[in-house]
Structure formats: structure tokens, C-alpha cells
Amino acid sequence: xxxxxxxxxxxxxxxxxxxxxxxxxxxxxxxxxxxxxxxxxxxxxxxxxxxxxxxxxxxxxxxxxxxxxxxxxxxxxxxxxxxxxxxxxxxxxxxxxxxxxxxxxxxxxxxxxxxxxxxxxxxxxxxxxxxxxxxxxxxxxxxxxxxxxxxxxxxxxxxxxxxxxxxxxxxxxxxxxxxxxxxxxxxxxxxxxxxxxxxxxxxxxxxxxxxxxxxxxxxxxxxxxxxxxxxxxxxxxxxxxxxxxxxxxxxxxxxxxxxxxxxxxxxxxxxxxxxxxxxxxxxxxxxxxxxxxxxxxxxxxxxxxxxxxxxxxxxxxxxxxxxxxxxxxxxxxxxxxxxxxxxxxxxxxxxxxxxxxxxxxxxxxxxxxxxxxxxxxxxxxxxxxxxxxxxxxxxxxxxxxxxxxxxxxxxxxxxxxxxxxxxxxxxxxxxxxxxxxxxxxxxxxxxxxxxxxxxxxxxxxxxxxxxxxxxxxxxxxxxxxxxxxxxxxxxxxxxxxxxxxxxxxxxxxxxxxxxxxxxxxxxxxxxxxxxxxxxxxxxxxxxxxxxxxxxxxxxxxxxxxxxxxxxxxxxxxxxxxxxxxxxxxxxxxxxxxxxxxxxxxxxxxxxxxxxxxxxxxxxxxxxxxxxxxxxxxxxxxxxxxxxxxxxxxxxxxxxxxxxxxxxxxxxxxxxxxxxxxxxxxxxxxxxxxxxxxxxxxxxxxxxxxxxxxxxxxxxxxxxxxxxxxxxxxxxxxxxxxxxxxxxxxxxxxxxxxxxxxxxxxxxxxxxxxxxx
Numbered sequence: 001x002x003x004x005x006x007x008x009x010x011x012x013x014x015x016x017x018x019x020x021x022x023x024x025x026x027x028x029x030x031x032x033x034x035x036x037x038x039x040x041x042x043x044x045x046x047x048x049x050x051x052x053x054x055x056x057x058x059x060x061x062x063x064x065x066x067x068x069x070x071x072x073x074x075x076x077x078x079x080x081x082x083x084x085x086x087x088x089x090x091x092x093x094x095x096x097x098x099x100x101x102x103x104x105x106x107x108x109x110x111x112x113x114x115x116x117x118x119x120x121x122x123x124x125x126x127x128x129x130x131x132x133x134x135x136x137x138x139x140x141x142x143x144x145x146x147x148x149x150x151x152x153x154x155x156x157x158x159x160x161x162x163x164x165x166x167x168x169x170x171x172x173x174x175x176x177x178x179x180x181x182x183x184x185x186x187x188x189x190x191x192x193x194x195x196x197x198x199x200x201x202x203x204x205x206x207x208x209x210x211x212x213x214x215x216x217x218x219x220x221x222x223x224x225x226x227x228x229x230x231x232x233x234x235x236x237x238x239x240x241x242x243x244x245x246x247x248x249x250x251x252x253x254x255x256x257x258x259x260x261x262x263x264x265x266x267x268x269x270x271x272x273x274x275x276x277x278x279x280x281x282x283x284x285x286x287x288x289x290x291x292x293x294x295x296x297x298x299x300x301x302x303x304x305x306x307x308x309x310x311x312x313x314x315x316x317x318x319x320x321x322x323x324x325x326x327x328x329x330x331x332x333x334x335x336x337x338x339x340x341x342x343x344x345x346x347x348x349x350x351x352x353x354x355x356x357x358x359x360x361x362x363x364x365x366x367x368x369x370x371x372x373x374x375x376x377x378x379x380x381x382x383x384x385x386x387x388x389x390x391x392x393x394x395x396x397x398x399x400x401x402x403x404x405x406x407x408x409x410x411x412x413x414x415x416x417x418x419x420x421x422x423x424x425x426x427x428x429x430x431x432x433x434x435x436x437x438x439x440x441x442x443x444x445x446x447x448x449x450x451x452x453x454x455x456x457x458x459x460x461x462x463x464x465x466x467x468x469x470x471x472x473x474x475x476x477x478x479x480x481x482x483x484x485x486x487x488x489x490x491x492x493x494x495x496x497x498x499x500x501x502x503x504x505x506x507x508x509x510x511x512x513x514x515x516x517x518x519x520x521x522x523x524x525x526x527x528x529x530x531x532x533x534x535x536x537x538x539x540x541x542x543x544x545x546x547x548x549x550x551x552x553x554x555x556x557x558x559x560x561x562x563x564x565x566x567x568x569x570x571x572x573x574x575x576x577x578x579x580x581x582x583x584x585x586x587x588x589x590x591x592x593x594x595x596x597x598x599x600x601x602x603x604x605x606x607x608x609x610x611x612x613x614x615x616x617x618x619x620x621x622x623x624x625x626x627x628x629x630x631x632x633x634x635x636x637x638x639x640x641x642x643x644x645x646x647x648x649x650x651x652x653x654x655x656x657x658x659x660x661x662x663x664x665x666x667x668x669x670x671x672x673x674x675x676x677x678x679x680x681x682x683x684x685x686x687x688x689x690x691x692x693x694x695x696x697x698x699x700x701x702x703x704x705x706x707x708x709x710x711x712x713x714x715x716x717x718x719x720x721x722x723x724x725x726x727x728x729x730x731x732x733x734x735x736x737x738x739x740x741x742x743x744x745x746x747x748x749x750x751x752x753x754x755x756x757x758x759x760x761x762x763x764x765x766x767x768x769x770x771x772x
Contacts, residue, residue: 062169063157070153070176073571074146074185079139081575082588085684087188088624091141094119095630097403106401106414108422111190113400114229118144119188136630141188149185152196156503158203162210162468163507166514171506177560178502179446179567180494183583186571190231191492195499197227198237202475205241206468209377214385221389225396232419233496236486240478243290244471245374247282252372254278294485301427301487315421319413326412330394337387374467427487432585434489435693439480441716442582443494445741446566447501449559454501457508469507476500491583512552519546562745569748578685579754586758588624591681595762596628599651602770603632606650614649616640618662621655621683621760650768652676655683655760666763676763679772683760688752690724691716724752 052060083091089110097104098120106113122143126135153175160168175181184192204220207213227234254275260266271277304311367376401415402408444451458476461469479497483489574580578587603613611631616639629635640646654662659680663669667678692713713719717732720740743749762772 059165059169063154063172066169066172066176067150067154071146071150073176073182073567074149077572078142078146078186079137081138081186082590082592083138083141083624083627084187084189084588085586085623087141088588088627090115090119090188090190092627092630094141095123095136095627098123101403101406104403105407106403106411106418108232108414108419111232112228112230112419113403114226115144115188115190115193117400117404118193142186145188145192146185148196149181149192152181152185152192152199152499155196155199155203156506159206159468162206162466163503164510166517167506167510169506170509170513171503174450174502174505175499177564177567178450178498179563179570180443180491180498180583181502182567183571183575184492184495186575187492189492191495194227194231194233194237195495197223197230198496199223199499201227201237201241202471209374212377212381214388217385217389218392221392222396225393229396229400229415232423233493235420235423236479236482240475240482243286243478244474246286247279247474248374248467249378250278250282251275252375255371256366256368297424298427301424304425305428311421315417319410319417322416323409323413326416333390340383430487432489433692435691435716436484437716438489439484439494439497441691442491443498443501445744446570446583447498447563448566449556449563450498450502450505452559453505453508453556455504455508457504457506460507460511461504472500472504472507476504491585494583509552509556512549512556515545515549516553519549565745574748578687579756580687580748580750582687584687586684586686588684589682591760592624592628592683595653595681595760598762598764598770598772599629599632602651602764602768605769613651616643616646616649616652618652618654618658620658621653625653647675650765652763653760654763656758659759659761662761662763667761668766676765677772678761678763680759680761682757684758685754686756688724688750688754688756690714690752691719719751 093104093110094116097116104113104116110116119141122140123135126140126143128135131137131140153172156163156168156171156175163171181192181195200223201220202223204216204218204223208216208220224234224238227237252275254277255273257274258272259274259277260268260270260272263270364376364379367379369376397415398405398408398411402411454476458473461473476497479500483493483496570581570583574584576584576587576590578584599613599615600609603609603611607613612634613632615629615632615635617625617629617635617637619638622637625635626637636643636649639649639652643649652662652666663678663680664672666674666676668674668676669678690713692715694715695712714722714724714726717737718726718730720737721733722730722736723740740749740751744751764770764772
């Protein structure tokens with residue numbers, strides 16, 4: 001009987017024990033039946049594959065329905081929202097890559113090369129199937145994000161034996177309708193790709209630990225390689241996964257050494273083994289090292305900013321040296337593998353193992369499979385698994401960072417050091433200037449069911465732990481801490497916290513839903529058998545447990561309603577209206593579409609729609625208009641400095657700091673006599689940031705506010721209570737805060753001002769018959 005596949009499943013109740021036993025018995029029965037059929041099957045003919053059971057079909061249908069819903073939410077009207085500034089960068093450089101492979105090289109400012117290669121491939125495939133605009137439009141820009149966002153929703157299916165079948169499905173439902181995950185699955189930024197690949201990494205590692213099949217190891221390595229080629233935040237993922245894996249190994253090592261039995265009297269307050277004490281020591285040492293490392297990185301970032309030239313030169317030399325050394329390391333690895341293969345061919349695999357791996361064999365005999373499964377997996381892993389895992393990672397790295405081997409030397413150095421160097425530099429920059437509590441404020445505003453039942457699931461995982469459950473807790477809390485520490489805090493980074501949180505929420509919802517489902521199933525069965533009126537059986541926990549289950553389900557539904565409502569509002573109603581949505585950061589407005597409509601109208605009138613119109617775009621308006629004007633070959637950027645004969649351009653687009661100067665120089669208004677008609681639009685808008693800490697005010701104790709911010713808001717509590725202009729002497733008012741949150745949830749009444757905007761101006765020459 002094969003009990004190993006069930007040995008790490010949590011057992012929470014008598015019903016769970018019954019289901020676990022039933023699973024073991026069913027598996028054994030199926031195995032015996034297959035052996036019986038095989039013994040009677042004619043030789044030379046393959047045995048027919050066993051038909052899926054009714055429960056398997058129902059499970060597939062349940063997941064299929066959720067995936068269809070997730071796909072509809074992510075693909076529906078995908079191109080309606082104007083491209084965000086960052087999206088326009090990714091879309092444009094992907095287009096350049098699709099047109100000329102030599103035009104692209106990895107730049108950590110734009111993050112990893114995966115998205116550019118993949119989006120360029122989407123453009124090419126769209127062209128082959130005849131998609132409008134020659135396969136290049138706002139919809140195709142976001143197809144990759146929507147696809148991987150949908151794939152991520154289905155990945156918990158592969159963890160259903162470890163999470164629990166019902167918990168995995170519930171997590172899938174929550175992932176499908178999560179406001180942050182749905183919105184950023186419709187957003188051409190790299191974070192949704194990285195989140196998908198991170199979950200793929202987790203799936204591969206968990207399934208490899210259970211089954212030790214090379215395929216699952218390669219799935220995990222592929223997830224890590226693609227994540228690394230997607231975004232530099234993968235360094236944080238490696239830190240979280242590595243530190244948790246180290247803790248597991250420390251626990252497993254300590255579990256082999258008894259402690260209590262070696263002390264006279266065997267006091268009950270002592271742990272049975274050294275494992276808890278070693279883990280505590282590991283945590284303390286790790287905390288000290290982490291604090292030192294984070295402080296060192298912070299200081300290093302400011303040192304780089306103060307000595308930029310010297311730092312750049314040092315990293316450039318490091319990249320060159322690495323590019324020279326790495327190929328020789330690859331040759332050395334190839335020779336080692338060749339020697340091993342030749343020895344196995346001529347001496348036999350057993351003799352080679354005995355000769356080269358005596359220490360591994362001795363260690364493998366010492367390891368206990370039951371109590372040290374992770375250590376046993378590492379010790380007994382065949383060398384071929386290590387080799388093919390390394391080979392796959394290196395292959396993905398080379399293909400993407402060298403741009404399909406067109407930039408090998410620079411690509412290797414940039415791929416190894418460029419992203420790390422840029423990431424360290426950004427610590428001093430601190431883009432966004434968000435406070436440490438940013439995610440603690442943002443996530444509860446949108447993810448109600450995830451937050452409440454995520455906390456319930458976290459507690460349940462701590463009370464009834466398994467290695468996977470403890471990993472989910474560590475993953476969620478670790479990401480919350482690291483991303484709150486990181487200098488750059490943006491709303492799209494919430495998905496790296498929300499993802500493990502929703503997996504925990506599935507575990508938190510599972511017991512109550514299981515009770516109600518069992519009760520309904522039993523009632524349905526008795527009704528079909530036309531039995532007498534029934535009551536819940538005592539072995540199912542009695543009426544008290546049933547009422548608790550009903551209360552859990554009711555709470556889940558109640559919390560799901562505002563969550564789904566928030567998802568609908570941010571995704572389909574205010575998707576380009578940043579002043580009303582905290583989840584949206586400095587979003588391009590629909591005014592960009594209006595400006596393009598005016599330009600297209602003028603183009604049709606003057607040139608018959610042949611896109612020959614000359615358009616001058618000033619420096620502060622290049623993005624996103626370099627994308628939107630991609631079909632206008634005579635568009636000139638950095639107007640007027642880089643444009644020949646500037647006075648001949650019938651259309652000028654200005655933005656930001658150049659807007660007022662351009663208006664005084666070109667516009668024909670009541671106060672100016674220029675040659676152009678002018679209209680002002682909003683290019684981007686943003687959410688009120690009154691929740692930021694109050695600014696430092698000079699005082700006798702702190703004359704110049706050295707080292708402290710001199711700008712900010714009113715603080716989160718006053719902002720929730722009164723908005724960005726609280727009355728003098730005001731204090732936090734929980735009733736007012738609850739009312740304002742409720743009004744935002746259901747009527748989208750903003751907390752503070754809605755006038756935050758970055759403006760642009762459209763100038764059209766007089767006499768052309770089109771008003772700006």
C-alpha cells in the first residue's frame with residue numbers, strides 16, 4: 001500500500017481522517033484492480049487506460065468553470081483602457097524587437113527581457129492570424145498578461161493533494177476574482193508574469209519533493225528561470241525560498257538528535273529533539289544577518305549614488321570579467337559530465353556511484369525518509385537531475401538575456417550583474433515615496449475576503465502545520481515584510497503579497513465549506529432515497545459544528561460581495577480614473593484617446609488617412625505618444641530642438657513642464673497671438689496621497705529636518721477620518737473612518753482631492769478645419 005502520497009496531508013477532524021482512509025483504500029483497490037486486469041490481458045496488447053471516476057470529472061468541471069470565469073474577466077474588452085506610461089514603454093520596445101532583433105538589449109530600467117521577447121512573439125502570431133492594425137494594438141499588448149494571469153488561477157489544481165482538494169479549489173475561486181490580480185492581469189507590466197512564475201516554482205518544488213520526478217524539478221527550475229528573466233524582485237523570492245528551505249533543513253537535522261531522553265528524569269518542558277532549539281538559533285542568527293544585510297544594502301545604495309562614476313566603472317569591469325569566465329565554467333561542467341557518462345558506460349553505474357559517492361551513500365543511510373523528507377530528497381537526488389536543472393536554467397538565461405544569441409558577451413554580464421546593480425541603486429531613489437504601512441492600507445481596501453480568511457488560514461496553518469502550510473505563512477509574511485521594507489512601493493507589487501494570502505484564505509475557508517458541503521450531500525442522498533426527515537449525524541460534529549460551518553460560509557459570501565464589487569469597479573468602471581482608485585498609480589487618461597481621435601481626423605482630412613501628417617512631440621509628452629504615433633513616420637520627438645523646420649508642423653503635442661511655455665509661444669488665445677489653436681487635457685491623473693505621514697516641521701530641536709521628509713500628508717488615521725484637510729486639532733474618529741470607507745466601497749466617493757493631474761496640450765494650426 002502506497003501511503004507516501006498522503007503522509008504530508010493535514011488531518012484536522014474525524015471526517016478528514018475518514019476521507020484520508022477512504023483515499024488510501026480506494027487507491028489500493030484501484031491498484032489491485034489494475035493488477036488483476038493486467039494479469040488477464042493478452043500479451044502484446046496495451047491495457048486500456050482506466051476511465052476517470054465521477055468525482056474526478058466533477059473536479060475537472062469545477063476547475064474548468066472557474067478558469068472560464070477567470071479568462072472572461074481578464075480578456076473581456078482588454079484594450080479599452082489607454083496604455084499606462086510603463087505599458088507604453090514595454091509595448092514600444094517589444095515592437096522594435098519584433099521589427100529588428102538587433103534593436104533590443106537588456107536594460108534593467110525596463111526590467112527583464114522575457115516580456116519583450118514574449119510580447120514580440122505575440123505581435124508576430126497576431127499578424128499571422130490577421131489581427132487588425134497588423135497585429136499591433138492595445139489588446140495584443142496585454143494578451144500575454146491576461147494569458148499568464150489566467151494560467152496562474154489554475155495552478156493551485158496541481159497542489160490540491162497538499163493544500164487539500166477543497167482548499168485548492170477555493171483558492172482558485174479567490175484568485176479568479178481578486179481585484180488586484182484581475183486588474184494587473186489586464187496590465188502589460190512584468191509583475192503578473194513574475195507572480196505566475198513564482199507560483200510555478202512553488203508547484204515544481206512541492207511536487208518534486210513528493211514524487212522526485214525530473215519533470216517536476218524542471219517545472220520548478222523553469223519557473224525560477226523565467227521569473228529571473230522577468231524582474232529583479234526575484235532576488236527577494238530567492239531570499240524567502242532560501243531562508244525557509246534552510247529552516248526546514250535545520251529542523252530535519254535536529255530531529256535526528258534526541259534531547260529530552262538524554263536528560264535525567266526526562267523533564268516534560270524540554271523538547272523531544274534538538275530541532276526546536278536549532279530552529280530558534282537559526283531564526284535568531286538569520287534575523288541578525290538579515291538586519292545587517294538590509295542595512296548594508298541601504299548604505300551601499302547611497303554610496304553608489306554619491307560615487308556614481310566609480311561604481312559604474314567597477315560594475316562594467318565586473319561584467320566584462322564575468323563574460324570571459326562563464327564560458328570556461330560551462331566547458332568545465334561539460335567535461336565533468338562527459339567523464340561521468342564515460343565512466344558509467346565502461347564501469348557500470350553501480351561501480352561509479354560506489355566510487356564517487358561513498359559519502360552520499362553513507363549520508364543517505366543516515367537520513368530518515370519519514371522525518372527528513374526534504375533532506376532525503378536533496379541527498380538522494382540523482383546527478384542527472386542537478387545537471388538538467390542547471391542546464392535548463394542556463395538555457396533560458398542565455399536565450400533571453402543574449403537576445404537569441406545576438407548579444408552574447410554583453411548579455412551574460414548584464415544578466416548576472418546588471419539587474420542586481422540597478423536594484424541596489426533604486427534603494428536610494430525610493431520611487432513613489434510611499435510609507436512602510438502602504439500595503440497594510442491598500443490591500444484591505446480591496447481584498448476583504450482575502451484579508452479576513454487569509455488571517456484565519458494563517459492561524460489554522462500554525463495550529464495544524466505541514467511543511468507546505470508553514471511555507472505559505474512564511475511566504476505571505478515574508479513578502480509583506482520585504483516589500484514594505486523595499487524603497488519602491490507601488491500598487492502592482494501588492495499581487496506578490498495577495499497571491500500567498502489568497503492561498504491561505506482557501507485553507508481558512510475550507511473547514512466551514514466542507515461541513516456545509518457534507519451536510520448538503522448527506523441530505524441530498526437521503527432525499528433521493530426518500531427517507532424520513534433527517535438531522536446532522538453526531539459523527540459529523542453535531543448541530544454546533546454545522547452552525548459554525550454555516551456561519552463561515554455566510555461570512556465568506558458577505559465578504560466576497562464587496563471584493564467582487566471592488567474588482568468590477570476598478571477593472572471595468574474606473575479602470576482609467578486614478579483619482580478614484582488607490583490600486584491605480586498615475587494612470588494615462590482617456591484624454592489620450594481623444595487627442596489621437598483629433599489627429600486621425602486631421603490626417604483623414606489632409607492626407608486621406610495615409611498617416612503622412614507631421615507631428616511635433618515635446619520632450620515631456622514622448623511617452624506614451626511614441627507608441628500611439630507609431631504609424632506616423634513623420635512624427636518628430638523632442639520638438640522643436642530635434643525637428644527640422646519646426647514652424648511647418650501642423651500639430652504639436654506638449655506636456656508637463658513644457659506646457660505653459662508652449663502655450664505662450666504657440667497658442668492663439670485671449671492673451672497670446674500664436675499660430676495654433678490650443679486645448680488642454682489631462683495626460684495622467686493620480687490618487688490623493690493624504691495618507692502619507694505628516695511632513696517634518698522645523699523646530700528648536702530639529703532646525704533643518706535633516707534626514708526627514710519635508711513633504712507628505714496628514715497620516716493614515718486622520719486621512720481615513722477626514723480626508724486630506726482635517727480640521728485643526730482633529731483626532732482619529734473610527735465612526736467617520738468606517739463611513740468614509742463604506743462610501744468609497746459602494747459609491748466610490750474619494751477620500752481626498754481628485755485634482756492631481758499631469759496635463760498636456762494639443763496645438764493644431766489655424767485654418768485646417770479641425771479644432772483641438
